[in-house]
Amino acid sequence: MSDTGKSVIQFIVEEQRANPSATGDLSGLLGDIVSACKKISHLVGRSGIIGLGGYAESKNVQGEDQKKLDIISNDVMVDHLKWTGHLAAMASEEIEDIIQIPAKFPKGKYLICFDPLDGSSNIDINLSVGTIFSILRCPQGVKNPTLKHFMQKGTEQVCAGFCVYGPSTMLIMTTGHGVNGFTLDRDVGEFILTHPNMNIPKDTAEFAINMSNQRFWEEPVQRYVNECVKGTEGNREKNFNMRWNASMVAEVYRILTRGGIFMYPIDSKIAKQGGKLRLMYEANPMSFIIEQAGGVSSTGHERILDVQPDDIHQRVPVILGSKNEVERLVKYHQQS
Ligand SMILES: O=P(O)(O)OC[C@H]1O[C@](O)(COP(=O)(O)O)[C@@H](O)[C@@H]1O
Ligand SMILES: [Mg+2]
Numbered sequence: 119m120s121d122t123g124k125s126v127i128q129f130i131v132e133e134q135r136a137n138p139s140a141t142g143d144l145s146g147l148l149g150d151i152v153s154a155c156k157k158i159s160h161l162v163g164r165s166g167i168i169g170l171g172g173y174a175e176s177k178n179v180q181g182e183d184q185k186k187l188d189i190i191s192n193d194v195m196v197d198h199l200k201w202t203g204h205l206a207a208m209a210s211e212e213i214e215d216i217i218q219i220p221a222k223f224p225k226g227k228y229l230i231c232f233d234p235l236d237g238s239s240n241i242d243i244n245l246s247v248g249t250i251f252s253i254l255r256c257p258q259g260v261k262n263p264t265l266k267h268f269m270q271k272g273t274e275q276v277c278a279g280f281c282v283y284g285p286s287t288m289l290i291m292t293t294g295h296g297v298n299g300f301t302l303d304r305d306v307g308e309f310i311l312t313h314p315n316m317n318i319p320k321d322t323a324e325f326a327i328n329m330s331n332q333r334f335w336e337e338p339v340q341r342y343v344n345e346c347v348k349g350t351e352g353n354r355e356k357n358f359n360m361r362w363n364a365s366m367v368a369e370v371y372r373i374l375t376r377g378g379i380f381m382y383p384i385d386s387k388i389a390k391q392g393g394k395l396r397l398m399y400e401a402n403p404m405s406f407i408i409e410q411a412g413g414v415s416s417t418g419h420e421r422i423l424d425v426q427p428d429d430i431h432q433r434v435p436v437i438l439g440s441k442n443e444v445e446r447l448v449k450y451h452q453q454s
């Protein structure tokens with residue numbers, strides 16, 4: 119009997135029951151995240167009506183102009199997660215330092231890193247945006263976690279997920295037992311399992327990269343993308359299509375659904391900062407999901423989940439998706 123049609127809460131609780139050492143804390147935390155994402159989905163959908171579009175008069179720690187919804191989504195996540203007793207501390211793209219749990223609330227055994235609104239350059243043009251999260255264990259006995267307690271490799275993640283606020287609102291997540299997708303049924307306000315055991319095809323004829331950065335790319339990426347563009351007129355045995363949504367959540371969801379390769383590589387324009395996308399709340403959670411769905415995720419030189427973090431907002435080059443194409447591009451890096 120297929121699981122399709124189950125609510126996400128039922129799915130989470132059944133996964134918990136299947137794990138004899140589970141205490142229910144992770145299920146509780148996932149329930150809190152689900153409620154926060156429902157709220158953000160609601161606000162994103164009404165942003166034009168309630169004046170939440172456009173920029174706030176502020177910049178985040180990365181010097182980026184913040185959208186009003188970047189800040190509001192961050193506040194929704196913090197407000198939904200701070201009081202429930204499942205977390206020891208949080209980290210967000212929009213907040214420079216570690217977010218401590220107020221003393222009046224009980225603390226839990228998990229740490230969370232999140233990107234409250236991903237793809238925010240799309241918010242005012244009504245294209246897909248999302249929320250990304252990564253859950254780690256707080257080291258035993260640590261009451262007031264600091265930066266060093268978050269500096270865990272992606273392989274240490276307990277759970278990772280993202281929501282896409284698009285034509286429909288989807289929740290995609292893994293706890294290390296495959297990847298499952300849930301669609302928000304707005305009538306009942308429930309996420310329903312609609313995409314069980316998502317799997318990425320090993321081959322693809324679809325690449326995604328911001329072509330406007332071409333002149334800044336390193337040789338391996340120049341070579342790979344040129345070959346894709348040339349297709350059968352070059353040395354590739356097939357023609358390729360291109361996509362760029364300017365929203366990592368939309369790109370990764372497309373790849374989970376029909377395969378593809380997504381690249382935000384290092385280039386001479388962003389070399390100093392180490393890349394564009396952030397390791398702890400973009401690259402690591404997406405890499406956990408991609409690998410759990412049979413794909414591959416690399417910096418070009420290293421498996422992203424093996425990168426040792428040293429800062430909560432550090433950036434990394436990202437190449438992820440269908441196994442055979444990512445491995446081809448990694449090989450080009452080794453040859454260069
Ligand atoms: O503006 P560019 O170069 O196309 O970059 C788009 C990329 O930047 C991001 O929007 C960065 O994420 P945020 O919107 O959370 O800052 C990714 O979602 C997307 O893949
Ligand atoms: Mg982002």
Ligand SMILES: [Mg+2]
Nearest residue numbers: 211233235236
């Ligand atoms: Mg963001």
